[in-house]
Amino acid sequence: MIRKINATIEDFEEEKVLIKIGALTLEAYPSYNVIRYLKKGDQYDFFASLEINEWNTSLYIFKDKIERDVFESLKKVSKIGPRIASKILRKTDAEEFIRMINTQDTMLLSNLPGIGKKTAERLISELSNSFSAYSTGVDTQSYGNNNVKEAISE
Structure with missing residues (x-):
């Protein structure tokens, strides 16, 4: 199971993003925060989920855990x-x-x-x-996405 990857965003498509890992370019389904905050050409650590079924293999990438x-x-x-x-x-x-x-x-x-x-x-x-562990009433938006865990634990 793939849980985390380091990749460069090559291009954004309508529902997908192309990411480059070494010599490979993969198609992945990004989350809202990947689409909204990350830039083409930059390298990131993504949290990932690889789904394999009888018809296809799909990679889903996320900005945080x-x-x-x-x-x-x-x-x-x-x-x-x-x-x-x-x-x-x-x-x-x-x-x-x-x-x-x-x-x-x-x-x-x-x-x-x-x-x-x-x-x-x-x-x-x-x-x-x-x-239920996330129901603290903390306004996570005011902390920025990198510090959501800190905001929730306060």
Whole structure:
């Protein structure tokens, strides 16, 4: 299992990013924070999840461990696989998603791609205990994404 990689962003595509690792250029599905904050040509350490099934192999990359943890939790929810989990984390950041789950905000959840009212309720039901450690009421946005863990632990 690939958990972390060091790569250079070569190019951004509509839903994917091309990353270069040594002589290899790989296609990866980025999270919201990778798309929003990282720049083409720069080198980064990414948290990663490699998904292999009978049809394809997909690499998902994240700016921090919290994003990857949310992705891993999301894909375990019934009827949510890695593709929908990735689409969710391309539209909102992990901290905002955790807030939606912890506040049981079905309205905001149902606005995410691939999520209707029933799926939003299922997400809350199946994930509410998963993110209880993050329910501190700290405004993680004011700390910046590199210090989210520090903000949550305060």
